[in-house]
Amino acid sequence: MRITQADIAKIANVSQPTVSRVLSGDSRVEPTIRSRVLEVMSTHNYRPDARARSLRQKRAGLIGLVMKRPKGGLTDDPFFASLMSAIMDFLVGKPYHLCADMTLDETSQVSLYDELLRSRRVDGLILVESEAKDERIHRLQADQFPFVLIGNPLGNEDILSVDNDNVHAGRIATEHLVAQGFRKIGFLAGPPETTVSRDRIEGYLQASRAVQERPLVWHSDFGANAARETARQILESPDRPEALVVLDDFMAMGVVQRLRSAAQRVPDDMALVSFNDSALCQLVEGGLTSVGLNIESIVYNALDRLVRLIEDEAPSAPHRLVVPCELSVRGSSVPRREVAQR
Amino acid sequence: MRITQADIAKIANVSQPTVSRVLSGDSRVEPTIRSRVLEVMSTHNYRPDARARSLRQKRAGLIGLVMKRPKGGLTDDPFFASLMSAIMDFLVGKPYHLCADMTLDETSQVSLYDELLRSRRVDGLILVESEAKDERIHRLQADQFPFVLIGNPLGNEDILSVDNDNVHAGRIATEHLVAQGFRKIGFLAGPPETTVSRDRIEGYLQASRAVQERPLVWHSDFGANAARETARQILESPDRPEALVVLDDFMAMGVVQRLRSAAQRVPDDMALVSFNDSALCQLVEGGLTSVGLNIESIVYNALDRLVRLIEDEAPSAPHRLVVPCELSVRGSSVPRREVAQR
DNA sequence: TTGAAAGCGATACCAA
């Protein structure tokens, strides 16, 4: 049996509530007693039971994150890696731990949300990868459960959300290619139901309109492998563009691989711009031009707001925060002649 | 106020313990009553409070993972990505959630372990990145707390551990280069205090002995950037080898970048073999030869044993499990002439 | 300032 507050109390010859007061830093406890209790606690290496404590208080000290992915789908996912890294960075030293879960499909995702929030296992939730109609959000709102959405709230004004302006991101990626002189630009997106795809496509449409009559949009599953397959179709298509905006760095890697195995070169045979500006961009020969999304900043702001919400401080900040993104130009989008002219 | 078991009991006109029995699937409860209670529970969307439940039972339903990294150090870390992905995969559908934390230094790491285990916040812990003398392990053993080490237990027979044979991994990587005809082989390791570095170096020493008098070992911090810097020194060194074994894929990427910016080619100017066999290996032109460590299998076995230990089933399996690794040969280690001869 | 006692929401042991 492990040591409890009552044990400490007995050893220190005080009542159990007194030990509790010492622990919570209550001022009205005699210094002599306080130090005696503290000493007993430290010699017995006592720590309060987190479960009993969180049962009594409101706080559980856990923030939940649920991601929906196929098995193995978290490996090699640059967004996931940045997200986790940023979340962990934020939580260092804070009285919250991350409770991370993965689900394989929509149904189990919803029931997992139920399990997490109705069972009061976590104090708040981080939502990512919002989809057009998101049942999770309705449930969370109905339960008045603290959560923050990393993504597009799709007009729902009552949601706390932090996001990029993905329409803008799609536009600047495309405008950059236009500025580089490309006149037939395509877009390789992820699954059509994801808002990140929709929004960036919208930005692409706005910008490409200026130079080409007909938009060229392809869809593929996430990941380098799926993108490599779709890239094959794109390269063989009669509509083959001369430049391609790709939804993320990892999918862009798939395109690069396909180009390489077809003995074609970047940017000569196909210029590329992608999103995330992860470390992968430096691995491509010549570098991969990419729109940086400042995920660290997004996560920092999202968690900061979520914690405030949990702790009931006034969430003075606006409901929807848009974190700016920026283009990092590298070799994949700059025609060689221009390089030579420098 | 959220709904409790007592509320359900009142509505269904039964006692509160009966509701508890229905919930736990106790057989001795009248079918009529059972269905009535179940209906009330579902109409009110009731879920038992996880904290109250875990206070009463032993299980908290959480498995802890603590990683020591500098800020941002989780991004672009292929080991971390595989590890997390495999852990999440394993836990899908199981009654455990992952409680993930990061610490910046050793001191806070130890106190975080205290916080996690003495406060009974988690049911068990996954340890990674063991270092030569690991204070965490002594504490966990002293507390008889369930944990599993992913890594080398360094002769400590009482520890449950799952690992590669990293000496073997280092050896087959080196032997492959020897078989390819290289006679001056170097090793780029991580920080010298990490057991993974030590063990793979040991394997390298065993295998390189056959073809060269003097071993050539360099150390660098983890990550592509640090490796790129060290690669510069290696390339300019009078001891410059003709082939290099690199501790992991991401560090190998740093070496590739350095070679590229020095206008040198793989494998002609420098052959490469690394470890992990992550998706990065396919991104290098010609492919990067790498020793696959079967991290999914390691994690699966580690968690399976940990869960058994937590649930007090007989941990019939051996204390130390060694998961085999295998070499994936790609272009980075095969001299061009050999390719031509095929 | 301190201690006694009442919960928090569940489980488990009784007796009925």
Next chain:
DNA sequence: TTGGTATCGCTTTCAA
């Protein structure tokens, strides 16, 4: 089969 009651370890009134 069911309900009363003690209990898990802690926080928080309420008296003393």
